[in-house]
Amino acid sequence: MNSDERLLDYREVTIANRMTGEHIVHGFTASLRRGEVLGIVGESGSGKSITCRSILGILPRGFDITEGTAEVLGQDLRNLSAKGWLSIRGVRVGAVFQDPGSYLNPSIRVGPQIAEPLRVRRGLKRGEAKERVLDLFASVHLADPADLYQRYSYELSGGMLQRILIAGALALEPEVLIADEATTALDVTVQAEILDLLEELKEKTGVALVVVSHDLAVVGRLCDRILVMRHGQIIDQGSTRQVLFEPAHEYTRLLVSEHQVYGLDRFLAAERSAG
Ligand SMILES: Nc1ncnc2c1ncn2[C@@H]1O[C@H](COP(=O)(O)OP(=O)(O)OP(=O)(O)O)[C@@H](O)[C@H]1O
Ligand SMILES: [Mg+2]
Structure with a gap:
């Protein structure tokens, strides 16, 4: 640096x-x-x-x-x-773009998609990664993180999806x-x-x-x-x-x-x- x-x-x-x-x-x-x-x-x-x-x-x-x-x-x-x-x-370096829906796989629940980098990059266990994602969802002011974790992207609004992607972009604490x-x-x-x-x-x-x-x-x-x-x-x-x-x-x-x-x-x- x-x-x-x-x-x-x-x-x-x-x-x-x-x-x-x-x-x-x-x-x-x-x-x-x-x-x-x-x-x-x-x-x-x-x-x-x-x-x-x-x-x-x-x-x-x-x-x-x-x-x-x-x-x-x-x-x-x-x-x-x-x-x-x-x-x-x-x-x-994290990123979020226009059209948040296109960055999520519609056939996988959103929570596990956001949890994946935490498991792969940080070596968190499934349960730990989920806890962290629920915290992240709360920090971007998504109501009822536990319910949201289980949803599919097509069930959610554009604003919710963008919050989810922002949570995901911040998961690994980028600079x-x-x-x-x-x-x-x-x-x-x-x-x-x-x-x-x-x-x-x-x-x-x-x-x-x-x-x-x-x-x-x-x-x-x-x-x-x-x-x-x-x-x-x-x-x-x-x-x-x-x-x-x-x-x-x-x-x-x-x-x-x-x-x-x-x-x-x-x-x-x-x-x-x-x-
Ligand atoms: N995938 C691509 N293949 C070829 N040319 C591209 C590609 N993406 C962008 N360009 C060209 O690069 C130039 C800059 O595009 P860029 O996407 O950076 O514009 P922008 O300022 O982001 O515009 P916008 O406000 O529409 O998003 C444009 O001339 C565009 O045609
Ligand atoms: Mg552009």
Whole structure:
């Protein structure tokens, strides 16, 4: 680990599609420190998910980091072995995505699916792993964990499934949690509940977050710092207040003005009256 505790440290990173030679992400420089919440916003196709996937070592076939240095928890991603990835992905760096239902096997009860990594990675016995999962379910405010443990994913709502996946992502106590459009598929009320939950978990566990959303109100609510991406590059960045109140870049101003339609105005009003 670097002395300044950078959990993520990307410098001038290019991610390319080797088949086409296309640079999907380029000149990407960013870091994440302990306890920090970093937001990444930008239009569809700007490279937000590809950047996250590089952190998790799950780039699409043919995609690679081709330039720059990329470190996660002090490890050089460009020279990380398959075994090295096993100790990072899902263990020290957790992730939740859009469409939680698709990450659970519909033919296996949800509890044992969340318990599995605890048994495999931590060597817990079946009963111990179950106890731990029930605690995790309670910590993400799922009512009646014991009942839920026995359910199948198709019996549960999107909001419940996302809580279950967040519980699963936190099971091995990661240092970093990546939330890529984790609330996008949920209705607005549930979205707000999940954002509150992430905030609470961050306070409680100290996990650092990377929050990706095309919704500025979402990142405004949760993040300390924001990166604005466009066409694979960071075109603007700063503290959440700077980016949302005093956007330096024309494109960010446009994003902010568009998002007033979606509730950023309410966030800004609350911020103004608070500060
Ligand atoms: N599996 C893939 N195969 C080929 N190209 C891909 C793949 N996934 C993403 N891309 C390309 O990489 C670029 C960046 O995509 P990415 O998914 O990172 O965008 P994004 O910012 O996450 O967009 P969104 O807001 O829609 O999720 C896009 O041009 C996209 O077409
Ligand atoms: Mg995406």
